[in-house]
Amino acid sequence: MITSFVISILLSAIIAFVLTPIVRNYFISHHWVENPQDKQKKTGNATALTAVPRGGGISVFFAILIPALIFIPLDKHLIGILLAALITLIAGVWDDIKDISPRIRLLTNFISAFIVVGSGIGIAYISNPFGQPIDLSTWQITFNFLGQHSIWVIPDILAILWIIWSMNIVGWSSGIEGQLPGFVAISAIFIGILGLRYSADITQWPVIILAGAVAGAYLGFLPYNFYPQSIMPGYSGKSLAGFFLAVLAILSGAKLATVILLLGIPTIDAIYVLFRRLLTGKSLLFSDGQHLHHYMLRWGLSRQKIALLYWFFSFILGTISLFLNSQQKVYVFLGVILLFISLLIKFSRQK
Secondary structure (H helix, E strand, C coil): CHHHHHHHHHHHHHHHHHHHHHHHHHHHHCCCEECHHHHHHHHCCCCCCCCEECCHHHHHHHHHHHHHHHHCCCCHHHHHHHHHHHHHHHHHHHHHHHCCCHHHHHHHHHHHHHHHHHCCCCCCEECCCCCCCEECCCCEEEEECCCEEEEEHHHHHHHHHHHHHHHHHHHHCCCCCCHHHHHHHHHHHHHHHHHHCCCCCHHHHHHHHHHHHHHHHHHHHHHHHCCCCCCCCHHHHHHHHHHHHHHHHHHCCCCHHHHHHHCHHHHHHHHHHHHHHHHHCCCCCCCCCCCHHHHHHHCCCCHHHHHHHHHHHHHHHHHHHCCCCHHHHHHHHHHHHHHHHHHHHHHHCCC
């Protein structure tokens, strides 16, 4: 299984590496580029230095699609995942070209999540760090429509919320060149490694392959996105990253705690930003340039260092996750919160 995992990473990386410049050149030829000065005027938030195209999700999508179709049996779950990913891609590319409303983006997030749940993927139970796992599958609704169907109410609602949450918070940590593809690839690799521990269970094989494909897709995209970037992930690349990480967490046995830990900094950053916007009466849907990476830029850190810091924390947290139980992961996550707060205090004193 290790060989298949490595092959899926390499194949996906090669596909993304070959397709990305084709997508980039196509977007440039149609003048679909983002001018950072224009974005600064509209949102007050611009981290790119030069006008470059978005649309990175196109090469990422095909880099994941091809290995998935080659190595994973085509069942209803995979069909649902790939269809939802296609919807995510279409909405993302639409935004990369036209800058659609955040409300429309949120609606497409819901549609993608609903498709995944409709294919039979849900969170039937969650780990309890201080006791037995919590079973969420007791409340079911059965109905007849072209056959008998059952809905697991709480698992399905939780899965929808989890996917939408991940699609957004992962995307919020993408303002610096190379930032997102680096920590997404690292997170996917560790999910795959965790899956390899249980490779005797054949239900984990698709998870391992899909994790490798996701990691390879973003690794293959990374050389074009690292400073100085020639293409950005765009909303298509950002939302696909959050989508696949969320789905992998569910498929790997509802390892939400592991993925939350892997994405510790982006998760805490998102919670902090949401609370700050609520307290100041700002919209939750519109960016205001107040994420951690924006502060780091203002504090004088270089773009390369910021990206590397995000990768470093993802790698450290991923390594830690391999050796901890659920209760210990909670304690580490609390430690990450304290680290985040201390960083804000430290750098705010340097103003």
